[in-house]
Amino acid sequence: MKFKAPFLFAAMAVSAGLLGLELKLLADGWTAAQFLDQDNKRQETANNHLEGEIEGLRVTKARIEALYTRLSDTMIASRGTSSLHINSTPTAPLTGDGSSFEAAGIAGFTQAGLIVQPVRVPNGEMSIIYEAGTASLEFHRLVPLLVEQENAELFLYFDKVLLSRPPNIPPFSTEPTYLDTRLTIRMLTGK
Amino acid sequence: MKNLFLSPERIVLRSYQRELVFRAVGLIVLVTGLLQLPVLFFAFTTWQNYQALTDKKVQLAAGANELQTRLAAFRDTRQKLSQIQQWEPIIRGRLPCSAVLAAIEQTVPADAVLEKIGIESSRFQALPVAGGTYRVPELYTLSIQGSLKFGHAEELDAFTNELRKHLPAGAQVLRSKLLEGTESLVPFLLLYSITPAGNYSALGVQRIADPDRL
Numbered sequence A: 001m002k003f004k005a006p007f008l009f010a011a012m013a014v015s016a017g018l019l020g021l022e023l024k025l026l027a028d029g030w031t032a033a034q035f036l037d038q039d040n041k042r043q044e045t046a047n048n049h050l051e052g053e054i055e056g057l058r059v060t061k062a063r064i065e066a067l068y069t070r071l072s073d074t075m076i077a078s079r080g081t082s083s084l085h086i087n088s089t090p091t092a093p094l095t096g097d098g099s100s101f102e103a104a105g106i107a108g109f110t111q112a113g114l115i116v117q118p119v120r121v122p123n124g125e126m127s128i129i130y131e132a133g134t135a136s137l138e139f140h141r142l143v144p145l146l147v148e149q150e151n152a153e154l155f156l157y158f159d160k161v162l163l164s165r166p167p168n169i170p171p172f173s174t175e176p177t178y179l180d181t182r183l184t185i186r187m188l189t190g191k
Numbered sequence B: 001m002k003n004l005f006l007s008p009e010r011i012v013l014r015s016y017q018r019e020l021v022f023r024a025v026g027l028i029v030l031v032t033g034l035l036q037l038p039v040l041f042f043a044f045t046t047w048q049n050y051q052a053l054t055d056k057k058v059q060l061a062a063g064a065n066e067l068q069t070r071l072a073a074f075r076d077t078r079q080k081l082s083q084i085q086q087w088e089p090i091i092r093g094r095l096p097c098s099a100v101l102a103a104i105e106q107t108v109p110a111d112a113v114l115e116k117i118g119i120e121s122s123r124f125q126a127l128p129v130a131g132g133t134y135r136v137p138e139l140y141t142l143s144i145q146g147s148l149k150f151g152h153a154e155e156l157d158a159f160t161n162e163l164r165k166h167l168p169a170g171a172q173v174l175r176s177k178l179l180e181g182t183e184s185l186v187p188f189l190l191l192y193s194i195t196p197a198g199n200y201s202a203l204g205v206q207r208i209a210d211p212d213r214l
Helices: A004-074 A104-111 A139-152 B008-018 B020-072 B075-092 B097-107 B155-166
Strands: A115-119 A127-138 A156-164 A178-188 B112-129 B132-149 B172-178 B185-194
Touching: A004 B020, A004 B075, A104 A115, A104 A127, A104 A139, A104 A178, A127 A139, A139 A156, A139 A178, A139 B097, A156 B097, B008 B020, B020 B075, B075 B112, B075 B132, B097 B112, B097 B155, B112 B155, B112 B185, B155 B172, B155 B185
Parallel strands: none
Antiparallel strands: A115 A127, A127 A178, A156 A178, A156 B112, B112 B132, B132 B185, B172 B185
C-alpha cells in the first residue's frame, strides 16, 4: 500500500518528537531546580553571614559604643570660617589666656606653657594645625605632656617634633636643661 | 454455505496484524509507551525536588526578612562601627611620638649626650573623612644628634641597635655615623625611617581598642 512508508516515518517522527519534547521539558525542569538550588545556597550563605554579623554586633555592641564614644569625644568640632583656615590672617599666639580659638586639644599645651600659633590648613583638609614652641620644659616634663596629649586626643598628630639642647648648656651638664621645643600639631576636626 | 467474502475492514485488520511496516509501527508505539515510565518517574522526582526547593526558598526568604528586622535593631551600632573603620587608618598611621622619645630616653647610653632629636612625618596620603580629607603620613624620619664621651665611640652601634629594637617593627636605620669632634667628645648622627604600621607594642603602647586599665 502506498501509505505504508509515510505511515512508518510519521510514527517514528511522532515518537521521536514526543520523546524529544519530554526530554527537553525534563532538562528544563532539572535546570530550573539547579538554579533554584544555587539561589537557595546563596541565600543561605547570605543568611549565615547576616546572622554572624548580628551575633558579632550583639556581642561587641558595648565595646563598639565605648570605642566610638572615646574616639568621637576626642574629635574637635569644626570652627567654620575661623581664622585657622587658608587665606586667613594668623591670629595672635595662644598663650592659655582663654582665647576663643583655643581648642580642647590644644589647651593642655598652652597650660603647660607652650606658645601655640595656628597655621593655615590646606584646602579640603578637615583639620586644625598649630605650631607650638617653648624653651621652658625639661625632657622629663615634656615627654609626660606629650603622652598625656596623645592619650587624650586620639586624632592628634605630631607632624614635626624638634627638641634641641640650648647652645649655652654644656654637654653632660647636671643643671636642669630646658629644651628648645618646636612642635607641629595637627588634629582631625568633625564636620 | 460458508461465506468466503472478506470485507475491506477485515483486509485492513489483517494487514495491521501481519505486515512488517505495521509491526514496526507497533513496536515504536510500544517502545515510546514504555519510555513514558522513566520519563514520568524523572518528571515526578524533578517536580518533587523543585517543590522542596521552592519551599526552602520561601523559608530562606522569611529567615532573611527576620534577620533584617533583627539587624535593624543594631543600625546605630553598625553606623558607629563603620565610622570607626573609617577612622582606623588615621589612628593606625599615628606614630606615638611621646613613646619614641621615651624609648630614646631608655636606650641612650650613660656616656652619650643628645643635642637634637627630630621626628618628622612625610609622604602623606589624603584619606577621605566626613566633610573632606585628612592627611596621614606613610613615613616618619627620626634623627638624633649627640655626642659620646671620648673612648666610648663603640657604644654608638649598641645604642643604634638597642633603639631600633624599641622602635616599631619595620623601622630601619638610615644612617649611624660618627662625626669629627673635639678632643673629649665624639659627635654622632643617627637616622631612622619608621613606617607607621599600627602595631606599636615595641614602644610599650597599649592598643586603643583595649579596655582602659584605669
